[in-house]
Amino acid sequence: MNAQRPDVHREPFIHLADLAADRALVAWGAFWFTRQPGDRWQIVDDERLTEVAGRRSSIGHRAEPYGTAQVQLLDPDGAVLHEVVATDRTWAWLTGLAPDTEYRYRVLVDGEEWAAGELWDWVASPRGGFDLVPHGRRYDLRFRTWPDPDEPSPRVRFAALGDYGVGIRSDSESSRRQRRIAEVLERAVEEHQVRSWSRSVTTSTGASSAGNHDASDTEGSDDREQLEDNFHISERFDSETDQASVGPGLFYRRRFGRDLELVCLDTSLDSQDPAVHRLFQAPHHHAWLERVFRADSPRWLVPFSHHPVYCAGPHHPNDEEMQESLLPLFERAGVRLVLAGHEHNFQVSEADGRSYVISGAGGKIREDVPTGFAEACTTAWAAQSHLLLVDIDGEEARLTPVSGLRADGTMQPMTALAPDDAVRYPPFVVRA
Numbered sequence: 253m254n255a256q257r258p259d260v261h262r263e264p265f266i267h268l269a270d271l272a273a274d275r276a277l278v279a280w281g282a283f284w285f286t287r288q289p290g291d292r293w294q295i296v297d298d299e300r301l302t303e304v305a306g307r308r309s310s311i312g313h314r315a316e317p318y319g320t321a322q323v324q325l326l327d328p329d330g331a332v333l334h335e336v337v338a339t340d341r342t343w344a345w346l347t348g349l350a351p352d353t354e355y356r357y358r359v360l361v362d363g364e365e366w367a368a369g370e371l372w373d374w375v376a377s378p379r380g381g382f383d384l385v386p387h388g389r390r391y392d393l394r395f396r397t398w399p400d401p402d403e404p405s406p407r408v409r410f411a412a413l414g415d416y417g418v419g420i421r422s423d424s425e426s427s428r429r430q431r432r433i434a435e436v437l438e439r440a441v442e443e444h445q446v447r448s449w450s451r452s453v454t455t456s457t458g459a460s461s462a463g464n465h466d467a468s469d470t471e472g473s474d475d476r477e478q479l480e481d482n483f484h485i486s487e488r489f490d491s492e493t494d495q496a497s498v499g500p501g502l503f504y505r506r507r508f509g510r511d512l513e514l515v516c517l518d519t520s521l522d523s524q525d526p527a528v529h530r531l532f533q534a535p536h537h538h539a540w541l542e543r544v545f546r547a548d549s550p551r552w553l554v555p556f557s558h559h560p561v562y563c564a565g566p567h568h569p570n571d572e573e574m575q576e577s578l579l580p581l582f583e584r585a586g587v588r589l590v591l592a593g594h595e596h597n598f599q600v601s602e603a604d605g606r607s608y609v610i611s612g613a614g615g616k617i618r619e620d621v622p623t624g625f626a627e628a629c630t631t632a633w634a635a636q637s638h639l640l641l642v643d644i645d646g647e648e649a650r651l652t653p654v655s656g657l658r659a660d661g662t663m664q665p666m667t668a669l670a671p672d673d674a675v676r677y678p679p680f681v682v683r684a
Contacts, residue, residue, distance in 0.1 A: 259286055259287040261287075266280050266366065267280065270487075272398055278359065279312075279484060280321070283310065283311075312478075313343070316342075317338070318362075323336045326357060328356070351403075354394060355394065355396075357393050357395075368390075371386075371387060371391070372387060381423040407645040408509075410641075413433070413614045413639045415596055436639055436655075436657060502516060516556060532574070547586075551684050554591065555582070556590070558592065560574075563592075563624070564623070566620040570628055582606060588684055589609070591609055592609070592611075594610070596617050597610065597634060598633060598635075598636065598638055600680055607680070615637070619635040633668055636666055639653070641653075651678070652679045
């Protein structure tokens with residue numbers, strides 16, 4: 253699967269881009285690396301792909317095919333249960349799946365298994381820093397579909413992870429923090445039945461909560477079009493089904509059994525309509541939100557967004573526009589738990605019978621002490637890198653921030669502080 257030139261390496265990947273009770277979206281692609289002076293590897297940016305790989309793109313909805321692909325669903329013995337052929341794209345839906353069932357799968361391209369060999373990773377170099385080398389790991393391609401949306405929701409544990417960085421390992425404290433949290437997430441998925449989610453706050457579909465770095469907000473932004481392409485937004489979210497409201501912006505909901513529904517709120521600025529400041533204020537998006545946040549909502553209706561409703565700082569205050577537009581909807585629907593990122597620390601706010609949790613320190617952290625505890629109704633905070641494990645079981649949600657792994661490989665829960673500096677121990681409990 254790798255290029256023959258000794259100064260070029262191709263690292264293929266497979267991405268489970270979406271998952272539901274009856275279907276899964278599988279995508280595949282590759283990254284290219286070139287050897288630099290000093291015998292180091294460097295990733296090839298998009299503008300050099302044509303020169304190095306003879307391609308216009310390598311990942312996402314619009315990527316040109318690598319060949320004729322077969323996405324195969326397998327039984328426990330490796331026999332093919334179902335196959336989808338893709339000749340003009342690098343993704344395919346597997347449909348007609350049974351709820352709450354484990355499956356294995358693989359991708360063949362021109363008859364050869366894609367990403368079947370040893371994976372390369374960033375590893376500490378004897379010369380200092382990190383370099384890309386074979387690292388003895390391989391893909392374990394399996395997934396478990398979500399429960400039937402009409403059946404009672406079983407106990408579920410998922411991970412919420414905000415502002416988690418760029419993923420390229422380097423000799424920096426920020427990179428080491430990202431790696432520690434990545435190791436926690438891997439252990440949680442392997443040993444603790446976590447349904448892992450991704451981006452500003454994350455879910456087991458790999459779903460994204462669009463943030464200010466994906467749009468034209470006040471901080472330096474990335475490319476919103478690239479986000480939509482790489483995460484296959486057009487394939488995954490269809491406004492006609494009332495499961496999503498897109499264009500511009502990204503609002504969607506995902507049901508995990510009958511009693512749990514997670515709702516993505518796009519809190520970015522609206523750069524296309526001068527009459528609308530934030531995307532959730534746009535008439536068509538707000539009408540969709542009115543339909544989602546209804547009086548007969550599931551027991552656990554959990555909205556998540558990049559920007560937080562309540563925030564004690566130190567860099568960001570409460571969001572008055574979110575409070576004005578969204579709090580009446582939360583009240584009507586009986587919302588009890590709200591998740592967000594944006595501020596690079598951990599915070600819990602308790603207001604009007606709801607818990608608002610910021611988990612925005614997956615990569616960067618902000619160590620200054622917040623100054624707006626009273627305004628944000630803060631009950632706990634911490635300036636540590638972490639991810640948040642959320643256990644929902646019947647009438648209770650238990651929230652456990654985890655800051656790393658102990659020497660024996662077990663997860664280290666993270667303590668927090670109350671505004672008066674009293675120590676707050678996890679889990680933080682929310683009741684429906």
